[in-house]
Amino acid sequence: MVVTPAGNPAFRKNNTPLKIAIASGKGGTGKTIISTNLAYYLSKLGKTVQYLDCDVEEPNGHLFFHTDIINREDVTLAIPVVDPEKCDLCGACGSFCAFGAIALAGEQVLTFSQLCHSCGGCSLVCPQHAISETARSLGQTINASIKENPLLELRYGILNIGESMAVPVIKQVKHISSAADYMVIDCPPGTSCPVIESVTDADFVLLVTEPTPFGLNDLKLAVDMLGKLDLPFGIAINQIGLGDDRVQAYCRTENLSIVLEIPYSRKIAGFYSKGQLFLPELPEFNNLFENLIHLIEAVAA
Amino acid sequence: MKEIVVISGKGGTGKTSIVGSFAALAQPAVLADCDVDAADLHLILNPEIKTSIPFSGGSIAQIDQNQCSVCELCAQVCRFDALVKKKLGRYSVNTMACEGCGVCAYVCPTAAIQMVPHVNGQLFLSGTKYGPMVHAKLGAAEENSGKLVSLVRSHAQKLAEAQGLDLIIVDGSPGTGCPVMSSITGTDAVLIVTEPTVSGIHDLIRVAELTNHFKIPTWFCINKNDINPENTRQLIDLGIKLGVELLGQIRFDKIVTQAQIAAQPVVEFTDTDVASEITAVWQALLKKVNSNS
Numbered sequence: 243m244v245v246t247p248a249g250n251p252a253f254r255k256n257n258t259p260l261k262i263a264i265a266s267g268k269g270g271t272g273k274t275i276i277s278t279n280l281a282y283y284l285s286k287l288g289k290t291v292q293y294l295d296c297d298v299e300e301p302n303g304h305l306f307f308h309t310d311i312i313n314r315e316d317v318t319l320a321i322p323v324v325d326p327e328k329c330d331l332c333g334a335c336g337s338f339c340a341f342g343a344i345a346l347a348g349e350q351v352l353t354f355s356q357l358c359h360s361c362g363g364c365s366l367v368c369p370q371h372a373i374s375e376t377a378r379s380l381g382q383t384i385n386a387s388i389k390e391n392p393l394l395e396l397r398y399g400i401l402n403i404g405e406s407m408a409v410p411v412i413k414q415v416k417h418i419s420s421a422a423d424y425m426v427i428d429c430p431p432g433t434s435c436p437v438i439e440s441v442t443d444a445d446f447v448l449l450v451t452e453p454t455p456f457g458l459n460d461l462k463l464a465v466d467m468l469g470k471l472d473l474p475f476g477i478a479i480n481q482i483g484l485g486d487d488r489v490q491a492y493c494r495t496e497n498l499s500i501v502l503e504i505p506y507s508r509k510i511a512g513f514y515s516k517g518q519l520f521l522p523e524l525p526e527f528n529n530l531f532e533n534l535i536h537l538i539e540a541v542a543a
Numbered sequence: 544m545k546e547i548v549v550i551s552g553k554g555g556t557g558k559t560s561i562v563g564s565f566a567a568l569a570q571p572a573v574l575a576d577c578d579v580d581a582a583d584l585h586l587i588l589n590p591e592i593k594t595s596i597p598f599s600g601g602s603i604a605q606i607d608q609n610q611c612s613v614c615e616l617c618a619q620v621c622r623f624d625a626l627v628k629k630k631l632g633r634y635s636v637n638t639m640a641c642e643g644c645g646v647c648a649y650v651c652p653t654a655a656i657q658m659v660p661h662v663n664g665q666l667f668l669s670g671t672k673y674g675p676m677v678h679a680k681l682g683a684a685e686e687n688s689g690k691l692v693s694l695v696r697s698h699a700q701k702l703a704e705a706q707g708l709d710l711i712i713v714d715g716s717p718g719t720g721c722p723v724m725s726s727i728t729g730t731d732a733v734l735i736v737t738e739p740t741v742s743g744i745h746d747l748i749r750v751a752e753l754t755n756h757f758k759i760p761t762w763f764c765i766n767k768n769d770i771n772p773e774n775t776r777q778l779i780d781l782g783i784k785l786g787v788e789l790l791g792q793i794r795f796d797k798i799v800t801q802a803q804i805a806a807q808p809v810v811e812f813t814d815t816d817v818a819s820e821i822t823a824v825w826q827a828l829l830k831k832v833n834s835n836s
Contacts, residue, residue: 267581269717270555274742299718300552300749302742340601340644340658361622361644403749404756406689406721431554431717432580435686438639455803456559460581466683471639485800508770515771517741 259292259425260542263444267460269431271450272480275514277428278306279521283531285393289423295398296440297430298381298411304398305517309386317414318377319407321358322365324351328372335364335373356406381411408436433467445542447475448501454485458492465498474541476501501537502530544703545832546711546730552746554717556738557766560799560809562714563587564821566673567808572710574671575699576678577692577726579664584714587808590669590676598664598679598694600687601643604636610655617647617656639684664691668698675702692725719753727759732832735763739774744781751785760835762788764824767795791824793817
C-alpha cells in the first residue's frame with residue numbers, strides 16, 4: 243500500500259475536499275466522538291475542514307464546539323394543493339399516488355402532506371390542471387463558525403419534530419460548494435435511506451463499531467450496505483476492552499481493514515459526557531488519528 | 544391489551560439490553576423488535592423462527608430496453624434522479640434512488656417502464672422462552688423501514704390476541720424520524736432510555752417533544768447514571784421541566800456487556816445491583832401503565 247503524506251491536496255480530484263463519512267449500523271458506537279475529534283485533528287494540521295452533521299434526527303456534533311451561528315436555511319418539500327374550483331372530483335390523483343398522500347373523499351380531495359414524497363405525479367395526471375404545489379417545511383440547515391478555530395466550519399441539519407422525511411434535509415446539508423481540504427460527514431445510525439443519502443459520494447467511509455455482539459451484528463449489516471453501494475471503507479473499533487474480540491476475528495476472516503482502534507477509557511467517556519473533545523486533553527491519541535488519515539489518504543488517492 | 548415501546552432518541556443508550564430484561568421479567572408477553580434497520584434483540588432472546596414472511600415496501604421502476612426509444616422523458620420528470628444514463632446512451636434505474644412513485648412509467652410514450660413489486664425485507668414470527676416474538680430484517684441499503692415497523696407491530700398485536708396475551712413489549716429504533724414514529728403512534732406507553740451525556744440530554748428533549756406531539760403517555764429512566772453525576776442531576780431537572788416522570792436510574796456496569804456476550808438478559812445473567820435497578824424500573828413502569836387505563 244502506498245502511503246501518501248497526510249492532507250496533501252495534490253492527491254485530490256479537481257481540488258474538491260476529501261470526503262470522509264463516519265457511519266455505523268448500531269447507534270451509540272462513537273460516530274460523533276470520532277467525527278468531532280477527527281475534524282479537530284485535521285484543522286490542527288492547518289487544513290480547512292467542513293464538519294457536516296447529517297444525523298438530522300438527533301444532531302449532536304455542534305454540542306462539542308463553541309459555535310456562532312452564521313445563518314439558517316429552511317428545508318422545504320413541494321406538496322400538492324388542490325384548487326376546488328377546477329377539481330371535478332375524478333379521483334385520478336388518488337388512484338395514481340403510490341404513497342396514499344392524496345385521496346378523493348366524498349365531495350373533496352384530501353391531501354396528507356406527511357405521506358407525500360413530492361414526486362409531482364398528482365399534478366401531472368390531473369386532467370383539469372387543478373393541482374399546484376406549495377412548500378412545506380421539513381426542517382433547517384444551520385451554518386456555524388467555531389470561535390477558537392477559524393479553519394473548522396460546521397454545517398448541520400435539524401429535522402422538525404413529528405417529521406419523517408429526513409432525506410431531503412440531509413440532501414440540503416450536503417448541498418454545499420466547498421473549497422475546504424477535508425469534509426467530515428457525521429452520519430445517522432442504521433442502514434437505510436438516511437444513511438445511504440449521507441454516505442453517497444464519500445471518498446472513504448469509516449464504519450464505527452464496538453467489540454460487542456450488538457456491535458458485530460450491526461457492523462455486518464453496515465458492511466453489506468457499503469458493499470451494495472460500492473464505496474471504499476475501513477473499520478473503526480471503539481471501546482476496545484469493553485467486550486470480546488469477535489469483531490476483530492470477523493474483520494480478519496472477511497479481510498476488512500481495521501483503520502482505527504480506540505481503547506475503552508472512562509476518561510474519553512467522561513469528556514464525551516461533558517461535551518468536550520478528548521484529543522486536546524489526551525494528546526497521546528494524536529498518533530491514532532495521524533495513522534488513520536494516512537490510511538484514508540492512501541485508499542482515496 | 545397494553546403495548547409498551549422503549550425508545551431513546553440517541554443510539555446506544557441501552558434500549559435493547561433493557562428490553563431483553565423486561566422480556567424476562569414480564570413473561571409471558573409478546574416481544575417485538577421495531578429497530579428493523581439494525582435489529583439486535585434476537586441476540587439476547589434467541590428466537591426460534593417459525594414463519595418467515597417476505598416484505599415488499601412498494602414498487603420500483605423497471606425498463607424494458609427493447610421497448611425504450613431513449614426519449615429521456617422519464618429522466619426529465621423523475622425528481623429522485625433515479626433514471627441514470629449508462630454507456631451506449633441507454634437508461635437504467637438506480638434502484639436505491641427510486642421511490643416507486645410511478646411518474647416515469649406514466650410519461651413513457653412507448654410503455655417501456657413497468658412498476659414491479661420490490662421485496663426489501665423479511666418479517667419473522669418466532670418463539671422464545673419468554674413468549675412469542677416478531678422481528679424483521681430490512682435488506683441492506685433498503686428503504687421503507689417505517690412500513691416494515693408498522694407491519695411488525697400489527698403482527699405482534701395479532702399474536703397477542705391469538706395467544707390471549709395482554710402485554711406487548713416493543714424495542715424501538717434511535718432517532719425521531721420515520722421508523723420511530725411508526726413505532727410509537729397509537730401505543731399505550733413509551734419509556735425513554737437516556738444517559739447522562741450532553742448528547743443524551745439534547746436528545747431527551749427532542750424525543751420527549753415527539754411523544755408529546757403524539758400525546759402518548761411517556762416516562763423515562765437514566766441508564767449509566769454514574770458516568771456523569773452532574774448531567775444526571777440535569778436530566779432529573781429536565782424531566783420535571785418536560786413533565787416526563789423519571790421511573791428509575793440504572794448504574795453503568797461492564798457486566799451488562801458480559802450478559803450480552805453470554806446472549807442472556809441482564810436480569811438472568813446476574814443478580815447484582817444493576818439487575819435490581821432494571822427490575823425496579825420495570826416494576827414502576829408496569830404499575831404506571833396498569834393504572835393509566
